[in-house]
Amino acid sequence: MTKRIVLAMSGGSGAVYGIRLLERLLAADREVHLLISSAAEQVLRDELDLVVDQFEEHAFLNEVRDVLDGYGFRPQDATLAGKLIYHRIDDWSAGIASGSYRTAGMAICPCSMSTVAAIAHGLATNLIHRAADVHLKERRTLVLVPRETPLSAIQLENLHRCARAGAVVLPASPGWYHRPRTLADLVDFIVGRVLDHLGVQNALVSRWGEPSD
Secondary structure, eight states: OOOEEEEEEOSSSOHHHHHHHHHHHHHTTOEEEEEEOHHHHHHHHHHHOOOOSSOOHHHHHHHHHHHHHHHTOSOOOSSOOSEEEEEOTTOTTSGGGSTTSOOSOEEEEEEOHHHHHHHHTTOOOSHHHHHHHHHHHTTOOEEEEEOOSSOOHHHHHHHHHHHHHTOEEOOSOOOSTTOOOSHHHHHHHHHHHHHHHTTOOOOSSOOTTSOOO
């Protein structure tokens, strides 16, 4: 079974969810195909002071570690064992644009409402939309993590269309039964649930009905 996972970040607020998810996927030795929309680049700058204009893997991952340290996440792994592959969203030659390129799933985290709308109506205007369309048509896992409130009737209808097409709609709405004490605890609740749906083992949060460590 392939270890490839597609991770896209679009322009919704909550960039830290995507950054933490990226770090956990690499720590779990996954091959991560990363896509960042132009709107997401702006959100990363505004929310996390993380600049992606000229992507350079080593510098980017160092910034990722700095961001996570600043949020107070548990000590990070010394080595991120996985492989990171960055794609421009206008690179239609990328393998992930085709259903013949096998992956273990895709997450869009965070997922903007414009991205939801494009997926709901099959408008593959960039590589994020196309990769999502591929995952739906190939019946692979597609997890959408919207962070928006309140939701209009149009947005609800679009999310419903995505869910009916096979996507997992996983709003960034953390639970409280694990008694979070920090922002990191709240972020990890959502990231842990995304990892669950992508089939990546994790222990980021205490699970209901299971004894805590």
